[in-house]
Amino acid sequence: MRRKVIFRNRWLPYLLLAPQLGVTLVFFIWPSLQAVWQSFLREDMFGLSSTFVWFDNYRVVLADPGYMAAVRRTAVFSVAVALAALMPALLLAVMVDRMLKGVAFWRTILVLPYAIAPAVAGVLFLFMFNPSVGVVARMLTAAGVDWNPRLDGTDAMILVVLAAAWKQISYNFLFFLAGLQAIPKSLLEAAAIDGAGGWTRFRTIVLPLLSPVTFFLVTVNVVYAFFDTFGVIHAVTQGGPAKATEILVYKAWYDGIIATDFGRSAAQSVILMIVVIALTAVQFRYIDRRVQY
Amino acid sequence: MATVGIRAVRKRFGGNEVIRGIDCDVADGELLVMLGPSGCGKSTLLRMVAGLEPISGGEVAIGGRVVNAVEPKDRNIAMVFQNYALYPHMSVFDNMAYGLRIRGLPKAEIAGRVRAAAEMLELAPFLDRRPKDLSGGQRQRVAMGRAIVREPDVFLFDEPLSNLDAKLRTQMRVEIKRLQTRMGVTSLYVTHDQVEAMTLADRIMVMNAGLAEQVGTPAEVYARPASVFVAGFIGAPPMNLVPVQVGGGSAILPDGARLALPAGAGQGARAATLGIRPEHLQPDPLGPVRMTVDLVEALGADTVVHGRLAGGTVLLARLPGDAAVRAGDALALAAPPEALHLFDPGTGRRI
Numbered sequence: 001m002r003r004k005v006i007f008r009n010r011w012l013p014y015l016l017l018a019p020q021l022g023v024t025l026v027f028f029i030w031p032s033l034q035a036v037w038q039s040f041l042r043e044d045m046f047g048l049s050s051t052f053v054w055f056d057n058y059r060v061v062l063a064d065p066g067y068m069a070a071v072r073r074t075a076v077f078s079v080a081v082a083l084a085a086l087m088p089a090l091l092l093a094v095m096v097d098r099m100l101k102g103v104a105f106w107r108t109i110l111v112l113p114y115a116i117a118p119a120v121a122g123v124l125f126l127f128m129f130n131p132s133v134g135v136v137a138r139m140l141t142a143a144g145v146d147w148n149p150r151l152d153g154t155d156a157m158i159l160v161v162l163a164a165a166w167k168q169i170s171y172n173f174l175f176f177l178a179g180l181q182a183i184p185k186s187l188l189e190a191a192a193i194d195g196a197g198g199w200t201r202f203r204t205i206v207l208p209l210l211s212p213v214t215f216f217l218v219t220v221n222v223v224y225a226f227f228d229t230f231g232v233i234h235a236v237t238q239g240g241p242a243k244a245t246e247i248l249v250y251k252a253w254y255d256g257i258i259a260t261d262f263g264r265s266a267a268q269s270v271i272l273m274i275v276v277i278a279l280t281a282v283q284f285r286y287i288d289r290r291v292q293y
Numbered sequence: 294m295a296t297v298g299i300r301a302v303r304k305r306f307g308g309n310e311v312i313r314g315i316d317c318d319v320a321d322g323e324l325l326v327m328l329g330p331s332g333c334g335k336s337t338l339l340r341m342v343a344g345l346e347p348i349s350g351g352e353v354a355i356g357g358r359v360v361n362a363v364e365p366k367d368r369n370i371a372m373v374f375q376n377y378a379l380y381p382h383m384s385v386f387d388n389m390a391y392g393l394r395i396r397g398l399p400k401a402e403i404a405g406r407v408r409a410a411a412e413m414l415e416l417a418p419f420l421d422r423r424p425k426d427l428s429g430g431q432r433q434r435v436a437m438g439r440a441i442v443r444e445p446d447v448f449l450f451d452e453p454l455s456n457l458d459a460k461l462r463t464q465m466r467v468e469i470k471r472l473q474t475r476m477g478v479t480s481l482y483v484t485h486d487q488v489e490a491m492t493l494a495d496r497i498m499v500m501n502a503g504l505a506e507q508v509g510t511p512a513e514v515y516a517r518p519a520s521v522f523v524a525g526f527i528g529a530p531p532m533n534l535v536p537v538q539v540g541g542g543s544a545i546l547p548d549g550a551r552l553a554l555p556a557g558a559g560q561g562a563r564a565a566t567l568g569i570r571p572e573h574l575q576p577d578p579l580g581p582v583r584m585t586v587d588l589v590e591a592l593g594a595d596t597v598v599h600g601r602l603a604g605g606t607v608l609l610a611r612l613p614g615d616a617a618v619r620a621g622d623a624l625a626l627a628a629p630p631e632a633l634h635l636f637d638p639g640t641g642r643r644i
């Protein structure tokens with residue numbers, strides 16, 4: 001039974017919530033409302049006056065082949081980032097989980113990348129993969145791979161995916177490790193006695209029991225790829241070459257700030273916002289479906 | 294069907310030796326109970342037979358084959374865990390079918406075996422349920438079912454009843470005995486509950502601090518405990534253990550009372566520990582044991598009387614349920630000579 005503590009004071013809860021509410025209001029709700037308002041307006045070319053145009057901006061955006069190309073690109077990008085961030089994380093977590101000693105040490109080491117700002121990570125990758133001076137680029141060239149992310153769109157995409165994914169590996173690793181350590185060892189022992197080898201145990205016991213964690217991480221990583229990768233893209237490719245890495249969040253920024261079409265940029269932002277709200281809702285809906293031991 | 298051989302088996306965790314050389318041969322179809330207090334190494338020994346713990350010394354053989362280096366999955370054993378270790382994401386049916394599917398049995402045969410086991414364990418209505426939707430007793434039976442369907446060479450049980458309430462425990466104890474007798478599968482059964490051990494076992498291994506103190510049938514272990522430890526562990530209420538002087542064919546209690554030993558025993562003078570089971574101390578107006586009653590526990594069928602000798606030594610006697618004894622009474626008791634046990638006070642072994 002859970003007991004509720006009841007405070008008679010009516011305004012204390014609001015007072016306690018006020019700072020958090022204030023921050024949310026100033027930095028999230030207010031700009032969001034502005035974006036929504038902006039998305040219904042069209043400015044004249046000098047930015048002197050604006051007219052209310054209802055859903056015109058949305059119509060223009062959704063009819064734009066360039067926008068639809070960015071949607072497809074974003075889908076590829078987020079799936080690739082999620083995969084590139086989840087698979088190595090799971091592998092590392094399984095390896096650390098198997099260790100009897102040094103778990104704390106490796107956990108700390110593997111979490112460090114998460115402390116690095118996305119833009120810094122981007123510059124790091126840019127440097128490593130720079131065709132003329134980068135260590136990795138040189139190795140690739142030596143191995144006979146024609147590597148040039150500045151000219152080749154696919155190379156550029158691979159580069160931003162790696163740059164965006166690598167710090168998420170830390171985050172995913174932590175969750176996978178916690179998930180693995182929550183699986184009672186006796187289940188794996190029972191499976192071993194039932195005749196299951198290592199791979200069968202992983203496939204039939206570990207993966208299913210880990211699935212709530214995996215689901216949570218997939219949504220988190222997709223949301224991350226949608227929104228939090230601006231810094232990486234900006235530092236590494238600026239959306240190029242020839243828009244090959246221009247994902248939605250980058251395009252919204254580009255169209256608004258560089259091309260100064262505020263109405264269309266705002267409409268794009270609002271669409272992105274709706275997508276993220278939907279993804280988060282799905283995640284909250286399913287997060288409580290935990291496995292019970 | 295298989296024998297199990299445990300030969301000079303040792304186990305070290307780091308520098309800590311928890312199994313210190315145990316030998317035991319389990320016959321085909323026999324149920325051996327490993328009995329001992331918590332932490333004495335019962336689970337560790339069982340897990341070495343299962344292949345879940347590497348063996349630090351000695352050998353384990355199943356069906357004559359040394360299995361020290363054999364994976365658990367290749368030992369053809371089944372184990373029932375204390376917490377049951379049911380797969381939480383699978384139905385009862387799938388839990389039981391898991392091992393059979395891995396072995397690649399035909400679907401029809403799997404369904405047949407699972408249904409037969411479910412029938413036997415009264416689990417048929419629950420085959421579609423998840424473990425979390427079952428009661429403790431039902432989960433326990435699923436764990437049993439998962440072991441049965443495999444038709445293994447050896448059953449291993451690690452305190453399978455300790456998470457059940459007392460009534461269910463008694464019921465399942467009988468059930469396990471019946472199943473094991475019927476299937477005739479060699480079984481190793483770990484428990485810290487001596488009643489469970491006495492009722493289930495063909496033979497009991499009494500363990501203490503990583504050693505087997507005695508291996509014998511329940512009757513032997515009760516009638517001729519090999520050490521003070523076994524004497525104190527088997528039987529409830531526990532055996533009285535009193536320091537005595539032995540000489541002239543009798544044992545002299547701390548208060549000077551003399552108890553006659555069996556003919557031929559106790560000739561040379563020496564110090565010893567005398568063991569008398571409470572049920573062997575019976576009222577006798579001429580009996581040598583004179584105690585003052587401290588406390589009377591009326592248990593219905595029996596009355597357990599706690600008393601003190603003149604020197605303060607505490608003794609327990611188990612009298613019939615209708616015994617008219619009250620705290621403060623003086624009670625004279627006697628024990629038949631053949632019911633007295635003598636142990637070496639230094640080594641604790643039987644004399």
Ligand SMILES: Nc1ncnc2c1ncn2[C@@H]1O[C@H](COP(=O)(O)OP(=O)(O)O)[C@@H](O)[C@H]1O
Pocket residue numbers: 306311329330331332333334335336337338
């Ligand atoms: N994995 C382990 N690492 C270190 N010590 C252990 C391990 N497993 C058991 N022990 C120790 O071995 C001893 C025997 O344990 P166990 O076999 O579980 O006892 P029991 O089952 O008789 O209660 C205990 O002292 C316990 O602390």
Ligand SMILES: [Mg+2]
Pocket residue numbers: 335336337452
């Ligand atoms: Mg144990």
